[in-house]
Amino acid sequence: MIDVTVDGEVVQVPEGATLLDACRTKGVDTPTLCYLETLTPVNACRVCVVELEGSRTLVPSCSRAAQPGDVVQTDSPRVRHSRKLVLELLASSVDLSLASGDVRRWVDRYEVDTARFGPAAAPAAADERDGRDSGHHHASDGATAETVAQPIKIHDEMYVRDYSKCILCYKCVEACGDDAQNTFAIAVAGRGFDARISTEFDRKLDQSACVYCGNCIGVCPTGALVFKSEHDLREAGTWDEAKQTMTRTVCPYCGVGCNLELHVQDNEIVKVTSPMDHSVTHGHLCIKGRFGWQFVQNRGSE
Amino acid sequence: MDLKLLPAEASPEERAAVASVFDSSSEASNADRVAREGLNEAKARRHLLLPALHAVQKAVGWISQGALNEICCRLIVPPAEAYGVASFYAMFSTVARAPRVAHVCDDIACKLAGADAICATLERTIGPPGTSSADGQATWLRSPCLGLCERSPAALFQLAGSESADDDTIAPATIDEIEQILNGATVPAPAVGSTPQTSGTREPELRLLRRVGVADPTSLSAYRAAGGYDALARAVQMGPAQVIAEVSASELQGRGGAAFPTGRKWDAVAKTAETPRYVVCNADESEPGTFKDRVLMEEDPFATVESMTVAGFAVSAAHGYLYVRGEYPLATARLEGAIRQCRADGLLGADVMGKGFAFDIELRRGAGAYICGEETALFNSIEGFRGEPRNKPPFPVEKGLFGKPTVINNVETLANVLDIVLEGGAAFAGVGTEQSTGSKLFCVSGSVERPGLYEVAFGTTLGGLIDLAGGVRDGGGLATVLLGGAAGTFVSPEHLDTPLTFEGTRAIGASLGSGVVMAFDESADMRDIVLRIAAFFRDESCGQCVPCRVGTVRQEELLRRLARDGARPSPAAEADLLDELARVMRDASICGLGHTAANAVQSAVSMGVFEGTERE
Ligand SMILES: Cc1cc2nc3c(=O)[nH]c(=O)nc-3n(C[C@H](O)[C@H](O)[C@H](O)COP(=O)(O)O)c2cc1C
Ligand code: SF4
Ligand code: SF4
Ligand code: SF4
Ligand code: FES
Ligand code: FES
Numbered sequence: 046m047i048d049v050t051v052d053g054e055v056v057q058v059p060e061g062a063t064l065l066d067a068c069r070t071k072g073v074d075t076p077t078l079c080y081l082e083t084l085t086p087v088n089a090c091r092v093c094v095v096e097l098e099g100s101r102t103l104v105p106s107c108s109r110a111a112q113p114g115d116v117v118q119t120d121s122p123r124v125r126h127s128r129k130l131v132l133e134l135l136a137s138s139v140d141l142s143l144a145s146g147d148v149r150r151w152v153d154r155y156e157v158d159t160a161r162f163g164p165a166a167a168p169a170a171a172d173e174r175d176g177r178d179s180g181h182h183h184a185s186d187g188a189t190a191e192t193v194a195q196p197i198k199i200h201d202e203m204y205v206r207d208y209s210k211c212i213l214c215y216k217c218v219e220a221c222g223d224d225a226q227n228t229f230a231i232a233v234a235g236r237g238f239d240a241r242i243s244t245e246f247d248r249k250l251d252q253s254a255c256v257y258c259g260n261c262i263g264v265c266p267t268g269a270l271v272f273k274s275e276h277d278l279r280e281a282g283t284w285d286e287a288k289q290t291m292t293r294t295v296c297p298y299c300g301v302g303c304n305l306e307l308h309v310q311d312n313e314i315v316k317v318t319s320p321m322d323h324s325v326t327h328g329h330l331c332i333k334g335r336f337g338w339q340f341v342q343n344r345g346s347e
Numbered sequence: 348m349d350l351k352l353l354p355a356e357a358s359p360e361e362r363a364a365v366a367s368v369f370d371s372s373s374e375a376s377n378a379d380r381v382a383r384e385g386l387n388e389a390k391a392r393r394h395l396l397l398p399a400l401h402a403v404q405k406a407v408g409w410i411s412q413g414a415l416n417e418i419c420c421r422l423i424v425p426p427a428e429a430y431g432v433a434s435f436y437a438m439f440s441t442v443a444r445a446p447r448v449a450h451v452c453d454d455i456a457c458k459l460a461g462a463d464a465i466c467a468t469l470e471r472t473i474g475p476p477g478t479s480s481a482d483g484q485a486t487w488l489r490s491p492c493l494g495l496c497e498r499s500p501a502a503l504f505q506l507a508g509s510e511s512a513d514d515d516t517i518a519p520a521t522i523d524e525i526e527q528i529l530n531g532a533t534v535p536a537p538a539v540g541s542t543p544q545t546s547g548t549r550e551p552e553l554r555l556l557r558r559v560g561v562a563d564p565t566s567l568s569a570y571r572a573a574g575g576y577d578a579l580a581r582a583v584q585m586g587p588a589q590v591i592a593e594v595s596a597s598e599l600q601g602r603g604g605a606a607f608p609t610g611r612k613w614d615a616v617a618k619t620a621e622t623p624r625y626v627v628c629n630a631d632e633s634e635p636g637t638f639k640d641r642v643l644m645e646e647d648p649f650a651t652v653e654s655m656t657v658a659g660f661a662v663s664a665a666h667g668y669l670y671v672r673g674e675y676p677l678a679t680a681r682l683e684g685a686i687r688q689c690r691a692d693g694l695l696g697a698d699v700m701g702k703g704f705a706f707d708i709e710l711r712r713g714a715g716a717y718i719c720g721e722e723t724a725l726f727n728s729i730e731g732f733r734g735e736p737r738n739k740p741p742f743p744v745e746k747g748l749f750g751k752p753t754v755i756n757n758v759e760t761l762a763n764v765l766d767i768v769l770e771g772g773a774a775f776a777g778v779g780t781e782q783s784t785g786s787k788l789f790c791v792s793g794s795v796e797r798p799g800l801y802e803v804a805f806g807t808t809l810g811g812l813i814d815l816a817g818g819v820r821d822g823g824g825l826a827t828v829l830l831g832g833a834a835g836t837f838v839s840p841e842h843l844d845t846p847l848t849f850e851g852t853r854a855i856g857a858s859l860g861s862g863v864v865m866a867f868d869e870s871a872d873m874r875d876i877v878l879r880i881a882a883f884f885r886d887e888s889c890g891q892c893v894p895c896r897v898g899t900v901r902q903e904e905l906l907r908r909l910a911r912d913g914a915r916p917s918p919a920a921e922a923d924l925l926d927e928l929a930r931v932m933r934d935a936s937i938c939g940l941g942h943t944a945a946n947a948v949q950s951a952v953s954m955g956v957f958e959g960t961e962r963e
Binding site: 087088089090091092094102103105108123126127130131134135137138161162163176178179180181182184185186187188189190191212213229230231232233234235236237238239240243244245246248252253254 | 350351353354412415425426427428429430431434435436437440441442476477488489491715716733738878882885886887888889890891892893894896897898899900901903904905906907908909910911913915924927928930931933934935936937942
């Protein structure tokens, strides 16, 4: 075990643990956006930074390996400032309305004020952001704050991609790639503020390598990727989590034994998730378990 | 992994272009592939992605779906990832584009030299950047600094088609020349030199520039006649441990911007148990205002090859990678020539100089991304991934190129090693000051009489250097100096007596950075310059981390408000917000780009470039 001092109190963590593990051991609520237990850390969002004694800059707790004797501050003025600004920069450029309760709690805690950057600029036209050239941009006159707002991409009946809500946490890319699915249908394209999640040449999903496993939906923290069924109900104003029940069951399609969580509202399955802590699937599924439930609801309506 | 490819076919030209990369893939990379056994075949080949994209871009002028398919098929790379890489770089187009492209520099030095007027004319005659000319054969784009500031304004031409000439640059550029080349004229050879100290009465003290203008840069025998390869011979006599001891004793600090002790790096790599190890030469020079490495590589390319070989010998690395900025066609050609001749003469290869050690160099061209000069982004770029910096630690000496221990040094840093080996570390340390040893190249540009690359011993003052360059042009008054590049600091004339050393510049809250000294006279529109710097960082952010990806956008927006008197609620409040942005970028960004993106901007704002924002 390693001794690490977190906010003045010594905690013990196993060798190989991160500073985030140390913070959590002490029970410090540490914001994270791009971190997920089941994925390789990309340490891109920087909301989890802490002040490490002896380090010139702050360090990302989610990926920094704890060293014996590390002394970290999680609530110093520098830490609070960087976390606040990271959240402000995101909240002023991305639609966080469907982000998790955790995110909303952190936004409150760090007193995020997006008005400081001015009113939001007009959304981009459909697919315009996907064609932007690296190394070139049209600068505004500064009266409005640029955002990633753009029309939602609805190309099939499985799931929708609303990149106005994308914080570019790379989780979907990792879930689609070597951390889970090994399909590599999506990657980050472009550069800088114009970087975006994209298939090759921004082709529609059904023309890409996507196999509709939905694992990217499962890891997306902001609701940028959601089931079409959920999206439709939200559009109709009838999505109501209070009325939903969740039933845990085993996928009937094959012998792997994936656990499914069926979310049911008004007697209809509205989405399927998979428990993160499951030893076989770690939250991941395939198209059959994720989307193969539509037939259950075809109650002879034709 | 099943590769699902695009339903598109490559044209014969595209297929031939991709094939050429595999055929010409040199001994170095083939041998290296074997060295990296343990990686699966696909991963072992992925480092050819950037060369393949270059080949296609050159052959047909853009990366089509069919061409990307062909590349993905041969390299076993998923198309989405390859597209992510291709779309990262400014020199690749993923939409059809005219075969002749002028990249017109509108960055700081070129702005001072009338680049905006050139752009305005092109906008009138062709249309906004990216528009094709009437015949569909030409287009133009704005470009960040092309590393030709001493001869500004500058333009780079990307010329596609197997029949066409190689990419080339012109500086100083005129609108007439640009239009002629876009119409198919050939690119003229440069008429003016870049090193005022080597013309007329030659400065006798030159060390790094010693062979410039003396030895034919295209001839190995000329290089050897001028003392070339004496250092490697001496290094072999000394043995690796002694070479590292001399480099440590010289107290040489890196010239790429971070001023890290070179001996410490070499020692750390030499001491690791892991193999293979790599030597990487960082020749991506893209810091606005910087052109020193370009001049060294164009005028003394064999020195780069020899010094890399010394490094390889010292740390027992058999493979070197030389990553040259994509916008440096002449340096690339000269280095390619040098590598070829050295291989033919047994100065590179399986048995260097017949002394029983192997070393070879693979040259890689960047493709238009400042961030790829950051060492870990550079590794990713070579490996065929997006040029996104990695989180550190681990540092390159532990996990560098292909995850192996790596020495990475700047071109100028390596050039110093030759003298260190020949004269000994102690003698080298006798030049300059106690804390800044040796001589230093300075890229002097802007409003001076004789812009160019100057070599002086550390300790020369800022004012002394500007005097060496003939003082302010046309007898004008000096308004400010940009020290260290866009990532550096604006300093006021009151600091002219500051010694140009690591410690001297630190004492005034500045840094030497990459050796940029750009002078501005009182006629310069400083607001416009500051806005250009802010735009540069926004364009060049890799986009990976939030503080820099969004912070550079907010910084530019804020400055634009100040520039048009749209400050809200007041200029002083905007200056405070700018400080807040600077703090998060400096504290929480992943890499040096974000850490320094506010430096120059903040220094200008506190000097009162925008009314009402002055600070003590
Ligand atoms: C954004 C950015 C760009 C950089 N560009 C260059 C470059 O073009 N050339 C270079 O030698 N170092 C560059 N560096 C510094 C390198 O990361 C690294 O420190 C250097 O190559 C080490 O070599 P040295 O010790 O010989 O200076 C850059 C760093 C950053 C953060
Ligand atoms: S649904 Fe599965 S295959 Fe398709 S993009 Fe998402 S993770 Fe990749
Ligand atoms: S779509 Fe979701 S998971 Fe993917 S990068 Fe954006 S926010 Fe993250
Ligand atoms: S600081 Fe900027 S350039 Fe560096 S990793 Fe972050 S986004 Fe990329
Ligand atoms: S959660 Fe650590 S950097 Fe995103
Ligand atoms: S070449 Fe144009 S600013 Fe450097």
